[in-house]
Amino acid sequence: MKILGIETSCDETAAAVVKDGLRILSNQIASQVEIHARYGGIVPEVASRQHILAIIPIIEQAMTQAKATWSELDGIAVTIGPGLAGSLLVGVNVAKAIASAHGLPITGVNHLEGHIYANWLIGQNPELIPRFPSICLIVSGGHSDLVLMRGHGDYVLLGRTRDDAAGEAFDKAARILGLGYPGGPAIEQTARNGTASLKLPRAWLKGTNDFSFSGVKTALLRLVEEDKVSSRADAAASFQEAVVDVLVTKTVTVTKEHRVKQILLAGGVASNKLLRSRLVENSPIPVLVPEPILCTDNAAMIAACSYYHFQAGKIDSLDLDVIPSLKLA
Ligand code: KG4
Numbered sequence: 001m002k003i004l005g006i007e008t009s010c011d012e013t014a015a016a017v018v019k020d021g022l023r024i025l026s027n028q029i030a031s032q033v034e035i036h037a038r039y040g041g042i043v044p045e046v047a048s049r050q051h052i053l054a055i056i057p058i059i060e061q062a063m064t065q066a067k068a069t070w071s072e073l074d075g076i077a078v079t080i081g082p083g084l085a086g087s088l089l090v091g092v093n094v095a096k097a098i099a100s101a102h103g104l105p106i107t108g109v110n111h112l113e114g115h116i117y118a119n120w121l122i123g124q125n126p127e128l129i130p131r132f133p134s135i136c137l138i139v140s141g142g143h144s145d146l147v148l149m150r151g152h153g154d155y156v157l158l159g160r161t162r163d164d165a166a167g168e169a170f171d172k173a174a175r176i177l178g179l180g181y182p183g184g185p186a187i188e189q190t191a192r193n194g195t196a197s198l199k200l201p202r203a204w205l206k207g208t209n210d211f212s213f214s215g216v217k218t219a220l221l222r223l224v225e226e227d228k229v230s231s232r233a234d235a236a237a238s239f240q241e242a243v244v245d246v247l248v249t250k251t252v253t254v255t256k257e258h259r260v261k262q263i264l265l266a267g268g269v270a271s272n273k274l275l276r277s278r279l280v281e282n283s284p285i286p287v288l289v290p291e292p293i294l295c296t297d298n299a300a301m302i303a304a305c306s307y308y309h310f311q312a313g314k315i316d317s318l319d320l321d322v323i324p325s326l327k328l329a
Protein backbone atom coordinates (compact mmCIF):
# COMPACT_ATOMS: atom_id res chain seq x y z
CA MET A 1 0.00 0.00 0.00
CA LYS A 2 1.49 3.35 -1.12
CA ILE A 3 0.41 6.51 0.68
CA LEU A 4 1.23 10.15 -0.05
CA GLY A 5 1.64 12.05 3.23
CA ILE A 6 1.37 15.84 3.50
CA GLU A 7 2.51 17.92 6.49
CA THR A 8 2.16 21.71 6.87
CA SER A 9 1.37 22.16 10.57
CA CYS A 10 4.21 24.54 11.40
CA ASP A 11 7.18 25.83 9.42
CA GLU A 12 8.12 22.87 7.22
CA THR A 13 6.25 22.11 4.01
CA ALA A 14 6.65 18.37 3.60
CA ALA A 15 5.46 15.53 1.37
CA ALA A 16 6.46 11.87 1.33
CA VAL A 17 5.45 8.55 -0.16
CA VAL A 18 5.59 5.58 2.22
CA LYS A 19 4.98 1.92 1.45
CA ASP A 20 3.09 -0.27 3.96
CA GLY A 21 3.68 2.23 6.76
CA LEU A 22 7.33 1.17 7.02
CA ARG A 23 9.34 1.98 3.94
CA ILE A 24 10.15 5.51 2.80
CA LEU A 25 9.99 5.83 -0.98
CA SER A 26 10.46 9.59 -0.82
CA ASN A 27 10.73 12.25 1.85
CA GLN A 28 10.78 15.91 0.79
CA ILE A 29 10.96 18.84 3.20
CA ALA A 30 11.03 22.57 2.39
CA SER A 31 12.13 24.34 5.53
CA GLN A 32 11.18 27.95 6.23
CA VAL A 33 13.74 28.25 9.03
CA GLU A 34 15.84 30.91 7.32
CA ILE A 35 12.83 33.13 6.70
CA HIS A 36 11.56 32.95 10.30
CA ALA A 37 15.06 33.20 11.79
CA ARG A 38 15.05 36.91 10.83
CA TYR A 39 12.16 37.41 13.25
CA GLY A 40 13.55 35.14 15.98
CA GLY A 41 10.56 32.78 15.76
CA ILE A 42 7.69 31.63 13.57
CA VAL A 43 5.43 34.31 12.09
CA PRO A 44 2.14 32.50 11.32
CA GLU A 45 1.07 34.65 8.34
CA VAL A 46 4.48 34.26 6.73
CA ALA A 47 4.35 30.50 7.36
CA SER A 48 1.04 29.99 5.56
CA ARG A 49 2.15 32.10 2.59
CA GLN A 50 5.35 30.03 2.31
CA HIS A 51 3.34 26.78 2.49
CA ILE A 52 1.21 27.99 -0.44
CA LEU A 53 4.34 28.69 -2.48
CA ALA A 54 6.09 25.43 -1.61
CA ILE A 55 3.38 22.78 -1.38
CA ILE A 56 2.84 21.87 -5.06
CA PRO A 57 6.56 21.66 -5.96
CA ILE A 58 7.24 19.60 -2.82
CA ILE A 59 4.46 17.12 -3.64
CA GLU A 60 5.72 16.86 -7.23
CA GLN A 61 9.25 16.20 -5.93
CA ALA A 62 7.97 13.53 -3.54
CA MET A 63 6.09 11.77 -6.35
CA THR A 64 9.12 12.00 -8.67
CA GLN A 65 11.57 10.75 -6.02
CA ALA A 66 9.24 7.82 -5.28
CA LYS A 67 8.85 7.16 -9.01
CA ALA A 68 5.12 6.97 -8.27
CA THR A 69 2.17 7.80 -10.51
CA TRP A 70 -1.18 8.97 -9.11
CA SER A 71 -2.83 5.70 -10.15
CA GLU A 72 -0.29 3.73 -8.07
CA LEU A 73 -1.25 5.56 -4.87
CA ASP A 74 -3.68 3.92 -2.44
CA GLY A 75 -4.42 6.92 -0.24
CA ILE A 76 -3.67 10.46 0.91
CA ALA A 77 -2.78 11.36 4.51
CA VAL A 78 -2.63 14.89 5.86
CA THR A 79 -1.92 16.52 9.20
CA ILE A 80 -5.09 18.15 10.58
CA GLY A 81 -3.64 19.35 13.93
CA PRO A 82 -2.32 20.38 16.34
CA GLY A 83 -0.61 23.31 14.67
CA LEU A 84 -1.09 26.75 13.16
CA ALA A 85 -4.57 27.05 11.61
CA GLY A 86 -3.45 28.95 8.51
CA SER A 87 -0.60 26.50 7.90
CA LEU A 88 -2.71 23.37 8.44
CA LEU A 89 -5.35 24.71 6.03
CA VAL A 90 -2.89 24.75 3.13
CA GLY A 91 -2.03 21.06 3.52
CA VAL A 92 -5.59 19.94 4.16
CA ASN A 93 -7.02 21.79 1.16
CA VAL A 94 -4.35 20.53 -1.22
CA ALA A 95 -4.81 16.98 0.12
CA LYS A 96 -8.58 17.19 -0.42
CA ALA A 97 -8.09 18.51 -3.96
CA ILE A 98 -5.76 15.62 -4.83
CA ALA A 99 -8.06 13.05 -3.21
CA SER A 100 -11.02 14.42 -5.12
CA ALA A 101 -9.21 14.72 -8.47
CA HIS A 102 -7.77 11.21 -8.34
CA GLY A 103 -10.59 9.46 -6.46
CA LEU A 104 -8.30 8.49 -3.58
CA PRO A 105 -9.34 7.88 0.04
CA ILE A 106 -8.12 10.53 2.49
CA THR A 107 -7.40 10.36 6.21
CA GLY A 108 -6.57 13.15 8.66
CA VAL A 109 -3.63 12.52 11.00
CA ASN A 110 -2.79 13.95 14.42
CA HIS A 111 0.66 15.53 14.15
CA LEU A 112 1.76 14.14 17.55
CA GLU A 113 0.63 10.64 16.61
CA GLY A 114 2.65 11.13 13.42
CA HIS A 115 5.77 11.90 15.49
CA ILE A 116 5.34 8.60 17.36
CA TYR A 117 5.01 6.69 14.08
CA ALA A 118 8.40 7.94 12.90
CA ASN A 119 9.49 4.92 14.99
CA TRP A 120 7.76 2.63 12.48
CA LEU A 121 9.84 3.90 9.54
CA ILE A 122 12.27 1.02 9.84
CA GLY A 123 12.58 -0.05 6.22
CA GLN A 124 12.38 -3.78 5.74
CA ASN A 125 13.60 -5.31 8.99
CA PRO A 126 10.44 -6.61 10.72
CA GLU A 127 12.38 -7.32 13.95
CA LEU A 128 12.61 -3.58 14.53
CA ILE A 129 8.85 -2.99 14.58
CA PRO A 130 7.76 -1.35 17.86
CA ARG A 131 5.75 -3.55 20.18
CA PHE A 132 2.90 -2.77 22.56
CA PRO A 133 2.48 -1.56 25.19
CA SER A 134 5.09 1.20 24.99
CA ILE A 135 5.85 4.44 26.80
CA CYS A 136 6.15 7.36 24.38
CA LEU A 137 7.98 10.57 25.21
CA ILE A 138 6.92 13.17 22.65
CA VAL A 139 9.08 16.28 22.90
CA SER A 140 8.54 18.96 20.26
CA GLY A 141 8.29 22.72 19.97
CA GLY A 142 4.72 22.74 21.25
CA HIS A 143 4.42 19.57 23.35
CA SER A 144 6.12 17.48 26.03
CA ASP A 145 3.86 14.49 26.59
CA LEU A 146 4.40 11.17 28.34
CA VAL A 147 1.96 8.68 26.87
CA LEU A 148 1.17 5.01 27.35
CA MET A 149 0.54 3.50 23.91
CA ARG A 150 -1.50 0.30 24.22
CA GLY A 151 -1.99 -0.37 20.52
CA HIS A 152 -2.38 1.44 17.23
CA GLY A 153 -4.26 4.68 17.92
CA ASP A 154 -4.76 3.74 21.61
CA TYR A 155 -3.18 6.31 23.94
CA VAL A 156 -3.38 7.15 27.63
CA LEU A 157 -1.90 10.51 28.61
CA LEU A 158 0.31 10.04 31.69
CA GLY A 159 1.96 13.44 31.93
CA ARG A 160 2.50 16.68 30.05
CA THR A 161 4.16 20.02 30.43
CA ARG A 162 2.39 22.56 32.58
CA ASP A 163 4.07 25.51 30.86
CA ASP A 164 6.79 25.58 28.19
CA ALA A 165 7.33 22.53 25.99
CA ALA A 166 10.89 21.15 25.96
CA GLY A 167 11.60 22.46 22.45
CA GLU A 168 10.08 25.83 23.30
CA ALA A 169 12.36 26.01 26.36
CA PHE A 170 15.40 25.28 24.15
CA ASP A 171 14.25 28.01 21.74
CA LYS A 172 13.78 30.57 24.55
CA ALA A 173 17.11 29.68 26.20
CA ALA A 174 18.88 30.13 22.85
CA ARG A 175 17.28 33.56 22.50
CA ILE A 176 18.43 34.50 26.02
CA LEU A 177 21.98 33.44 25.11
CA GLY A 178 21.83 35.16 21.71
CA LEU A 179 22.25 31.89 19.83
CA GLY A 180 19.52 32.42 17.22
CA TYR A 181 16.62 30.31 16.01
CA PRO A 182 15.81 27.41 16.07
CA GLY A 183 17.24 27.09 19.53
CA GLY A 184 17.52 23.33 20.03
CA PRO A 185 20.25 22.64 17.48
CA ALA A 186 22.01 25.92 18.44
CA ILE A 187 22.10 25.01 22.15
CA GLU A 188 23.26 21.48 21.37
CA GLN A 189 26.09 22.70 19.14
CA THR A 190 27.22 25.45 21.54
CA ALA A 191 27.08 23.02 24.48
CA ARG A 192 29.69 20.83 22.82
CA ASN A 193 32.40 23.33 23.78
CA GLY A 194 31.23 23.76 27.37
CA THR A 195 30.68 21.96 30.65
CA ALA A 196 27.47 21.86 32.66
CA SER A 197 28.98 23.95 35.45
CA LEU A 198 26.11 26.38 36.15
CA LYS A 199 23.64 25.43 38.85
CA LEU A 200 20.18 25.46 37.27
CA PRO A 201 17.01 24.26 38.99
CA ARG A 202 14.97 21.17 38.02
CA ALA A 203 11.21 21.15 38.54
CA TRP A 204 10.49 17.57 39.62
CA LEU A 205 6.74 18.06 40.34
CA LYS A 206 6.96 14.98 42.58
CA GLY A 207 3.96 12.68 42.59
CA THR A 208 3.04 13.60 39.02
CA ASN A 209 4.40 12.73 35.60
CA ASP A 210 4.10 16.36 34.51
CA PHE A 211 6.93 18.62 33.39
CA SER A 212 7.65 22.31 33.86
CA PHE A 213 10.44 24.08 32.01
CA SER A 214 9.67 27.74 32.56
CA GLY A 215 11.60 27.86 35.87
CA VAL A 216 14.90 26.70 34.42
CA LYS A 217 14.54 29.21 31.60
CA THR A 218 13.86 32.06 34.06
CA ALA A 219 16.83 30.97 36.19
CA LEU A 220 19.06 31.17 33.12
CA LEU A 221 17.68 34.64 32.28
CA ARG A 222 18.46 35.84 35.83
CA LEU A 223 22.06 34.61 35.60
CA VAL A 224 22.50 36.42 32.28
CA GLU A 225 20.90 39.62 33.63
CA GLU A 226 23.12 39.52 36.71
CA ASP A 227 26.16 39.07 34.46
CA LYS A 228 26.96 35.71 36.05
CA VAL A 229 27.40 33.88 32.73
CA SER A 230 31.00 34.07 31.60
CA SER A 231 30.77 31.30 28.99
CA ARG A 232 27.82 30.81 26.63
CA ALA A 233 29.06 27.27 26.00
CA ASP A 234 28.88 26.43 29.72
CA ALA A 235 25.44 28.05 29.95
CA ALA A 236 24.17 26.05 26.96
CA ALA A 237 25.62 22.82 28.37
CA SER A 238 24.08 23.49 31.79
CA PHE A 239 20.68 24.25 30.31
CA GLN A 240 20.72 21.17 28.08
CA GLU A 241 21.80 19.05 31.06
CA ALA A 242 18.94 20.39 33.23
CA VAL A 243 16.23 19.72 30.61
CA VAL A 244 17.58 16.29 29.65
CA ASP A 245 17.99 15.29 33.31
CA VAL A 246 14.29 15.93 34.02
CA LEU A 247 13.04 14.33 30.78
CA VAL A 248 15.10 11.17 31.30
CA THR A 249 14.47 10.79 35.04
CA LYS A 250 10.70 11.20 34.70
CA THR A 251 10.47 8.92 31.66
CA VAL A 252 12.45 6.16 33.39
CA THR A 253 10.33 6.51 36.54
CA VAL A 254 7.05 6.17 34.65
CA THR A 255 8.46 3.27 32.64
CA LYS A 256 9.10 1.33 35.85
CA GLU A 257 5.48 1.86 36.91
CA HIS A 258 4.06 0.17 33.80
CA ARG A 259 4.68 -3.21 32.26
CA VAL A 260 5.86 -1.96 28.89
CA LYS A 261 8.08 -3.45 26.22
CA GLN A 262 9.96 -0.34 25.17
CA ILE A 263 10.24 3.42 25.16
CA LEU A 264 9.53 5.32 21.94
CA LEU A 265 11.18 8.72 21.74
CA ALA A 266 9.62 11.22 19.32
CA GLY A 267 9.48 14.88 18.25
CA GLY A 268 12.08 17.48 17.27
CA VAL A 269 13.88 17.43 20.63
CA ALA A 270 14.40 13.67 20.18
CA SER A 271 17.14 14.58 17.71
CA ASN A 272 19.17 15.88 20.68
CA LYS A 273 22.17 13.54 21.11
CA LEU A 274 22.44 13.96 24.89
CA LEU A 275 18.75 13.10 25.37
CA ARG A 276 19.05 10.06 23.10
CA SER A 277 22.17 8.65 24.76
CA ARG A 278 21.11 9.47 28.33
CA LEU A 279 17.74 7.78 27.88
CA VAL A 280 19.32 4.68 26.36
CA GLU A 281 21.88 4.51 29.23
CA ASN A 282 19.28 4.84 31.98
CA SER A 283 16.32 2.89 30.63
CA PRO A 284 15.75 -0.63 31.96
CA ILE A 285 14.07 -1.56 28.64
CA PRO A 286 14.93 -0.93 24.95
CA VAL A 287 14.59 2.63 23.66
CA LEU A 288 13.62 3.27 20.04
CA VAL A 289 14.60 6.59 18.49
CA PRO A 290 13.97 7.60 14.88
CA GLU A 291 16.94 8.94 12.93
CA PRO A 292 17.26 12.71 13.48
CA ILE A 293 15.72 13.78 10.14
CA LEU A 294 12.60 11.78 11.05
CA CYS A 295 12.39 13.33 14.56
CA THR A 296 11.79 16.87 13.30
CA ASP A 297 8.71 17.63 11.21
CA ASN A 298 8.32 15.51 8.09
CA ALA A 299 5.54 13.89 6.07
CA ALA A 300 6.89 10.32 6.07
CA MET A 301 5.75 9.98 9.70
CA ILE A 302 2.26 11.19 8.72
CA ALA A 303 2.05 8.63 5.92
CA ALA A 304 3.38 5.89 8.25
CA CYS A 305 0.74 6.64 10.86
CA SER A 306 -2.06 6.79 8.30
CA TYR A 307 -1.34 3.24 7.17
CA TYR A 308 -2.96 2.03 10.41
CA HIS A 309 -5.89 4.41 9.89
CA PHE A 310 -6.52 2.89 6.46
CA GLN A 311 -6.11 -0.63 7.87
CA ALA A 312 -8.76 0.18 10.48
CA GLY A 313 -11.07 1.75 7.88
CA LYS A 314 -10.66 5.25 9.35
CA ILE A 315 -11.32 7.18 6.16
CA ASP A 316 -12.44 10.79 6.21
CA SER A 317 -14.87 12.58 3.93
CA LEU A 318 -14.00 15.65 1.89
CA ASP A 319 -15.53 17.71 4.73
CA LEU A 320 -12.27 17.06 6.61
CA ASP A 321 -11.21 20.20 8.48
CA VAL A 322 -8.24 21.39 10.52
CA ILE A 323 -8.27 21.12 14.34
CA PRO A 324 -5.50 23.50 15.55
CA SER A 325 -5.73 22.38 19.20
CA LEU A 326 -6.19 18.66 18.53
CA LYS A 327 -5.13 16.44 21.48
CA LEU A 328 -3.53 13.01 21.34
CA ALA A 329 -5.43 11.63 24.31
O1 KG4 B 1 8.76 18.32 16.19
P1 KG4 B 1 9.31 19.61 15.72
O2 KG4 B 1 10.18 19.62 14.51
O3 KG4 B 1 8.16 20.65 15.48
C1 KG4 B 1 7.05 20.71 16.33
O4 KG4 B 1 6.14 19.87 16.17
O5 KG4 B 1 7.09 21.59 17.21
O6 KG4 B 1 10.12 20.22 16.96
C2 KG4 B 1 10.75 21.45 16.87
C3 KG4 B 1 11.44 21.73 18.17
C4 KG4 B 1 12.06 23.12 18.25
O7 KG4 B 1 11.66 23.72 19.46
C5 KG4 B 1 13.55 22.86 18.21
O8 KG4 B 1 14.31 23.82 18.92
C6 KG4 B 1 13.64 21.50 18.85
O9 KG4 B 1 12.52 20.80 18.38
N1 KG4 B 1 14.86 20.79 18.45
C7 KG4 B 1 15.84 20.43 19.31
C8 KG4 B 1 16.86 19.86 18.51
N2 KG4 B 1 16.46 19.88 17.21
C9 KG4 B 1 15.23 20.45 17.19
N3 KG4 B 1 15.94 20.55 20.64
C10 KG4 B 1 17.06 20.10 21.22
N4 KG4 B 1 18.09 19.57 20.54
C11 KG4 B 1 18.05 19.42 19.19
N5 KG4 B 1 19.07 18.89 18.52
Ligand code: ZN
Pocket residue numbers: 111115140141267268296297
Ligand atom coordinates in the same frame (compact mmCIF):
# COMPACT_ATOMS: atom_id res chain seq x y z
ZN1 ZN C 1 6.33 18.35 15.11
